Structures are given as C-alpha cells and as structure tokens.
Amino acid sequence: MAGLVAAVWIAGHPAARAGDLNSSSGDVQFTNHPAGASLTTGRALFLKNCAHCHGADARGDEGPDLHGLDISDQGIVSRIRQGKAGEMTAFAGKLQPSEINMLVAYLRSLKP
Numbered sequence: 196m197a198g199l200v201a202a203v204w205i206a207g208h209p210a211a212r213a214g215d216l217n218s219s220s221g222d223v224q225f226t227n228h229p230a231g232a233s234l235t236t237g238r239a240l241f242l243k244n245c246a247h248c249h250g251a252d253a254r255g256d257e258g259p260d261l262h263g264l265d266i267s268d269q270g271i272v273s274r275i276r277q278g279k280a281g282e283m284t285a286f287a288g289k290l291q292p293s294e295i296n297m298l299v300a301y302l303r304s305l306k307p
C-alpha cells in the first residue's frame with residue numbers, strides 16, 4: 196500500500212508542471228527525474244505503447260534498441276510527442292505529460 200501511495204505522490208509532481216509540456220511553442224522541458232515506483236509505471240506504459248515496435252525488453256524489433264540512448268531527455272520527449280512520419284506513432288495526444296516523463300525516466304534507466 197505504501198508503494199501505491201508513493202506512486203501517486205510522485206506521479207502527481209510532473210502533472211503540476213504539465214503546462215510546459217503542453218505549450219504550443221514546442222519548447223517542452225523534461226524536468227523530473229522520478230525513481231522507484233514511477234519506473235514501474237514507466238515500464239508498464241512502455242509495454243503497453245512501445246513494446247510492439249521496440250521489443251518488450253527494449254532491445255529493438257521494428258524500432259531500434261533504446262538502451263543507452265545518445266539523445267537528450269528533451270530529444271526523447273520530442274520524439275515521443277511527435278513520433279516520426281512513416282516510422283513511429285506520435286503520442287502527444289495519447290499520453291499525458293506526466294506519463295511521458297515516466298517513460299523518459301524508464302528509458303534512462305536502461306543501461307547499454
């Protein structure tokens with residue numbers, strides 16, 4: 196039960212700054228580095244939304260291996276939000292900014 200409370204508490208934080216990620220300027224910021232419970236949620240989000248292209252272990256399938264990414268947090272946020280035409284789904288309208296933050300944290304936890 197304590198774990199659940201922690202997950203809700205941490206998950207609530209990025210949402211409080213959601214305005215940044217929703218700005219139409221495209222100047223989105225990844226400002227939160229959650230740990231623990233949020234990584235579990237990030238992994239669940241990954242399995243649901245990303246695994247069918249990147250593999251359940253994120254080692255790559257149709258999409259590339261996502262371990263040890265060479266792009267900035269900001270770059271990951273932009274890629275998730277915008278996708279890539281003909282290659283990757285855009286998730287801006289499908290995932291909440293707090294969920295995108297948790298996905299970034301999860302991807303950052305994957306060591307090469």
Ligand code: HEC
Pocket residue numbers: 241244245246247248249257258259261264265266271274275279282283284286298
């Ligand atoms: C429809 C298949 C598909 C889905 C779904 C998908 N991706 Fe991708 N993704 C790709 C492909 C293909 C690329 C490589 C595109 C390119 O040529 O840059 C990619 C690239 C990326 C990159 C950039 C990798 C790099 O080294 O620059 C990241 C980060 C990424 N995906 C994360 C995600 C996340 C997180 C999700 C789930 C929210 C997701 N992707 C869902 C197919 C997908």
